[in-house]
Amino acid sequence: MSKPSGYTTRVILLDHLSNEPKSNLAWKQFDAQYREIIIRYALRCGLSMTDAEDVQQRSYLILLSVFPKFHYDPQKGRFRAYLASVVRRSIGQQRNSPSKHRAFSIGEFDPASETIDDPIWDKEWTLKHYRNALGTIQKTFDIQSVDVFQDLIRGLSVATIAEQRNLETDAVYKIKYRTRDRIKQLVQEQIKNEETPSHVNWQLSTTP
Numbered sequence: 001m002s003k004p005s006g007y008t009t010r011v012i013l014l015d016h017l018s019n020e021p022k023s024n025l026a027w028k029q030f031d032a033q034y035r036e037i038i039i040r041y042a043l044r045c046g047l048s049m050t051d052a053e054d055v056q057q058r059s060y061l062i063l064l065s066v067f068p069k070f071h072y073d074p075q076k077g078r079f080r081a082y083l084a085s086v087v088r089r090s091i092g093q094q095r096n097s098p099s100k101h102r103a104f105s106i107g108e109f110d111p112a113s114e115t116i117d118d119p120i121w122d123k124e125w126t127l128k129h130y131r132n133a134l135g136t137i138q139k140t141f142d143i144q145s146v147d148v149f150q151d152l153i154r155g156l157s158v159a160t161i162a163e164q165r166n167l168e169t170d171a172v173y174k175i176k177y178r179t180r181d182r183i184k185q186l187v188q189e190q191i192k193n194e195e196t197p198s199h200v201n202w203q204l205s206t207t208p
Contacts (some may be wrong), residue, residue, distance in 0.1 A: 004013065005172065011025050012025060013029055013030060013033075014079065017063075017067045018067050018068065019147050021064055021067040022064075023130065027060075031060075035056055036057065036131075037125060037128045038052075038056045038059055038083075038087050039053060039055075039056055040052075040124050040127075041054045041087060041120065041121055041124045042087070042091055042094075044055070044124065045120070047091065047094065047095075051094050054094055055087065055090045055091050055094050056090075058090035058093060059083075059086050059087050061103050062086050062088055062089070062090065063086060063186040080121075080125055084118055084121045088118070088119075101183045126132060129187045129190050129191065130183065130187060131189070132190060133182075133184070133186035133187050133190070134183065134185045135178060137149070137182060137183060137184055137186075141179065141182075144175075144177070145164070145179060147174045148161055148165065148167075148172055148176070148179075149175060149176065149179040150167075151164075152176055158172045158173060158176070190191045
């Protein structure tokens with residue numbers, strides 16, 4: 001059976017990493033999805049950029065070590081909570097020994113035993129969805145609509161945008177609402193497709 005050339009859903013991507021934890025393609029796509037949120041979260045927790053990048057590397061090392069031993073358990077929660085546990089543990093290790101990149105063993109870390117209630121992580125996760133949606137808008141909407149919406153994000157009024165871009169105010173409002181509604185739709189789709197079933201987590205497998 002031929003291997004897929006890409007992974008269109010998070011579940012497929014994570015399943016592939018579980019079966020082939022050293023897959024360059026899967027890790028490249030995982031990095032594209034999660035690198036930014038890990039670094040942004042670490043920065044929000046007070047780390048420097050250098051330390052935040054080290055946290056990202058530590059998190060990947062943990063995941064690399066545990067992926068082969070984990071399996072889906074739909075009753076245990078979502079991957080976002082699992083990843084939060086990994087990143088929080090990595091931040092703690094970075095603060096305690098920033099110059100030491102020690103090896104990680106599966107036995108020392110069981111994220112299923114940790115409770116995640118972190119508004120900073122939740123906010124960054126939400127912002128990640130909006131950034132992804134904005135990226136889609138920039139690729140699929142016409143240039144004028146993208147420019148107008150970016151003006152709105154910068155805080156310019158509808159009247160000012162209409163004057164500067166030689167548009168009717170009604171046209172600016174139409175662009176505003178059409179783009180806003182599309183972003184909301186994209187975010188809802190991303191959240192829906194984030195994990196299937198909706199509650200997915202990783203738990204240590206009892207099978208060898």
